[in-house]
Amino acid sequence: MLVGLLGGMVVVATAVGLWRIVRRSHDRSTVASIALTAQVQRRRKRLAEPVLRLVPGGDQFTKLGGVPDLPPDTSPPMGATGPLAFLAQVDLASARAAGGPEWLPSEGRIYFFYAPFRHGFADVVQVVYSLGDSGGIAPASTLAPPYRERRADLSPAMSCPSFEWLGVDVADLARVADEICEDEDGRPTHKIGGYPDELQDEQMSLSCELIARGLDPDGVHETSPAIERATRDWRLLLQMDSDPDLKMSFGDGGRLYIFVKRSDARNGVFSRTVAIWQST
Amino acid sequence: MLFGAEPNASKDSELAGTGSYARGDDPRSVPDSDKIEYDRMAAGQRSRNDAQEHQASRTGYWQQHPGLGESLVPVWGSAREAIADAYEGDVVGAVANAALAATDLVPGAFAVKGLAKGGAKLAGSHSWKATRRWMGEQGMLSKGQHGHHGIVPRGGWGKHIPDAVKNQPWNITAMPNAVTHGRIHGPYKGQPQYGQVERYWRGAPDWAKAAHVWGPSGAATAVDARQERKKPR
Numbered sequence: 001m002l003v004g005l006l007g008g009m010v011v012v013a014t015a016v017g018l019w020r021i022v023r024r025s026h027d028r029s030t031v032a033s034i035a036l037t038a039q040v041q042r043r044r045k046r047l048a049e050p051v052l053r054l055v056p057g058g059d060q061f062t063k064l065g066g067v068p069d070l071p072p073d074t075s076p077p078m079g080a081t082g083p084l085a086f087l088a089q090v091d092l093a094s095a096r097a098a099g100g101p102e103w104l105p106s107e108g109r110i111y112f113f114y115a116p117f118r119h120g121f122a123d124v125v126q127v128v129y130s131l132g133d134s135g136g137i138a139p140a141s142t143l144a145p146p147y148r149e150r151r152a153d154l155s156p157a158m159s160c161p162s163f164e165w166l167g168v169d170v171a172d173l174a175r176v177a178d179e180i181c182e183d184e185d186g187r188p189t190h191k192i193g194g195y196p197d198e199l200q201d202e203q204m205s206l207s208c209e210l211i212a213r214g215l216d217p218d219g220v221h222e223t224s225p226a227i228e229r230a231t232r233d234w235r236l237l238l239q240m241d242s243d244p245d246l247k248m249s250f251g252d253g254g255r256l257y258i259f260v261k262r263s264d265a266r267n268g269v270f271s272r273t274v275a276i277w278q279s280t
Numbered sequence: 281m282l283f284g285a286e287p288n289a290s291k292d293s294e295l296a297g298t299g300s301y302a303r304g305d306d307p308r309s310v311p312d313s314d315k316i317e318y319d320r321m322a323a324g325q326r327s328r329n330d331a332q333e334h335q336a337s338r339t340g341y342w343q344q345h346p347g348l349g350e351s352l353v354p355v356w357g358s359a360r361e362a363i364a365d366a367y368e369g370d371v372v373g374a375v376a377n378a379a380l381a382a383t384d385l386v387p388g389a390f391a392v393k394g395l396a397k398g399g400a401k402l403a404g405s406h407s408w409k410a411t412r413r414w415m416g417e418q419g420m421l422s423k424g425q426h427g428h429h430g431i432v433p434r435g436g437w438g439k440h441i442p443d444a445v446k447n448q449p450w451n452i453t454a455m456p457n458a459v460t461h462g463r464i465h466g467p468y469k470g471q472p473q474y475g476q477v478e479r480y481w482r483g484a485p486d487w488a489k490a491a492h493v494w495g496p497s498g499a500a501t502a503v504d505a506r507q508e509r510k511k512p513r
Contacts, residue, residue, distance in 0.1 A: 002359050
């Protein structure tokens with residue numbers, strides 16, 4: 001009798017689960033979900049922005065890894081055990097000339113440094129903006145670089161916001177072709193501008209705004225209209241991907257996303273950036 | 281018979297028919313002082329033999345102890361062993377095996393839940409992005425919930441494993457929160473990374489955790505059943 005009861009429980013649980021799957025599949029093809037999907041897709045196309053992919057090649061200033069070419073009077077940010085790990089440097093004049101975002105300054109250089117012990121904090125990546133000429137290696141950079149150096153070309157494309165960026169629950173949408181612009185090709189994706197390629201379901205523009213206000217994005221928050229308006233000002237400054245060729249690994253195939261407010265970037269203010277780390 | 285002596289024909293005829301080869305069928309001439317005791321013993325043994333034959337003819341499926349393979353089946357093996365023990369009056373064995381069957385039920389709930397929600401993504405792109413969204417649509421990941429590659433990593437040596445294999449529900453663990461996921465990979469929000477054992481346990485999919493319980497439980501049932509089958513009835 002005991003065995004019969006157990007077998008019955010297994011059959012019932014399986015039947016209930018299958019019924020839920022079939023019901024959910026049916027719900028997703030309702031008229032409302034199809035209309036919502038079309039509306040979201042139109043909004044994604046409308047919000048498309050230029051993006052610059054950092055691809056191998058060139059002998060420009062812009063590069064990934066290696067040692068930073070800082071001006072003589074500029075030192076890299078320091079952590080508890082020494083200088084932070086150098087990630088990348090970008091020449092902003094070249095970026096604007098290549099068709100980069102209009103909110104980037106038209107001159108100067110920006111440098112990105114990584115603090116692996118600061119995951120979960122906004123300063124896991126720190127940004128240094130300089131208008132001075134790079135005069136070679138800064139005196140503080142005496143440690144061996146953790147990442148291989150690779151010069152980068154700036155390849156323009158168009159980028160659309162993801163469902164996650166817009167805060168849309170995919171469960172409410174009908175089945176739809178996933179990408180309408182800028183698809184991932186399986187290779188490491190390092191880019192400037194555009195929208196992030198999220199590894200987890202997180203509305204990062206909202207996270208940035210909450211962090212900037214001193215709130216924990218991992219907690220539960222009521223969002224006000226003011227917060228929702230402010231989220232629209234955040235832009236992706238740089239996305240760095242785990243890249244075996246550069247010996248870069250941020251968790252399990254993880255990524256680093258550095259965001260800046262559009263208004264701050266236009267004024268050359270990069271001291272209030274928010275960096276988010278994601279992994280799988 | 282002595283060499284050269286003639287056979288004694290009269291003695292042979294006297295011994296014939298006494299119940300032994302020497303006496304033939306004739307009854308023994310000396311009283312058998314052990315006869316009563318012997319007859320009582322023989323009658324008792326015949327009675328026990330009859331009882332055993334009767335019992336063996338009545339033994340059914342549920343009264344037999346399960347074989348090795350059946351003992352290893354979660355819940356079923358332990359339950360059958362408990363029933364066989366109960367038939368034999370082995371109260372301790374019956375209670376212990378029933379408890380094993382009950383503990384097998386807990387991880388079984390995880391496995392059933394996983395199967396009920398859908399086992400594998402068969403169609404469409406197997407990129408992590410597409411798989412994560414599909415799992416969200418199927419209800420395997422809630423809105424905002426992190427998915428963690430619990431057995432085969434997405435990067436590292438996992439890069440050599442096809443996406444269609446590693447980006448599947450069997451390999452993805454739904455994380456309770458971002459802090460737990462973060463601490464699996466390293467220090468997160470000032471809290472240290474989990475130790476190696478805790479990293480594996482927190483990151484392992486539910487079916488893997490169930491296997492950790494079913495393995496030892498099934499082995500214990502198999503050993504008990506083997507010992508029971510060896511016992512003389």
